[in-house]
Amino acid sequence: MKLLLIILAIFQSNFLFAQRDWRGIEYFQTVSYLKKNNIPIGLLIPNDGFIVHYNCDSVPFLKKISDDTIKIWTASISSAYDVKKAKKLAANKKFSKTQYLEVMDDGRIWFTTMHETIFLHRNDSLFEFGVDIKPYQFKLIFTPKMFVDSTLKVKLPSSCNYKEDEVELENQWTENNKKCYTIRINNQYKNDKTSYSYTFSEDIVFLNWENCIR
Secondary structure, eight states: OHHHHHHHHHHHHHHHHHHHHHHHHHHHHHHHHHHHHHOOOOOOOOTOEEEEEEOOOEEEEEEETTTTTEEEEEEEEEEOOOOOGGHHHSTTBBBBEEEEEETTTSOOEEEEEEEEEEEEEETTTTEEEOOOSOOOOEEEEEEEGGGGGTTTTTETTTTTTTTEEEEEEEEEEEEEEEEEEEEEEEEEETTEEEEEEEEEEEOOBBBBTSSSSO
C-alpha cells in the first residue's frame, strides 16, 4: 500500500509538472510580469449599461438592450505582441473596455480589439445597422416570413436591405420552448464580398456568445 501511494504521488507530481511545462516557462514569466505591473488578463469592465458574457471558449462579448435596440461588441482584430508592448497597449483608454489581452503559451501576448454591431428588433423582424453608408440606416436581415414553403434562401430587395443581402436559413429548432435560428448573410457590395452568420433565439439571445448556454 505504501509503495502504491509513493507511485501515485510521483505520477501526480509528474503530471502537474507536465501541465506547467506544456505551456512553457515564458508563459508564467509573462503572467508574472503582467501581475507585477497591474495589467489585467482577459478582463473587460463594461460600462454604459453593457453586460459582459463569455462563450464556451471564454471569449468575451458585450451586450446592451435599450428598448428595441440591441448593441453588441465582439472580437474583431487580434494580433500577437512581445510582452514589452504590454504597458503601451494597456495605456490605451479603450483597454479593458473594448480591448483586452491574453497570454499565449510561448509568452507573447494576444491583444484583441472589439467592434460594435447594432440591431433593431421589432415584432418578429431583426434589422442590422449599416455603418458603411450615409445616411446610416438599418437593413432587414431576418423575419420568419422569409422562410415559408420550404424556402431556405432569400435575396432581399434594396427597398428593405440596401446591400440586397442573400439570407440563408442554415438551421431552425426549438430550445426551452423558444424558436431558435441560425442564419447566414451573404453579399457582394461595392466589390467587397462577405459571409457571416448569427445564431439566436426568438427573443434575440445570441446562443453562441451568451454565457455558453448551448
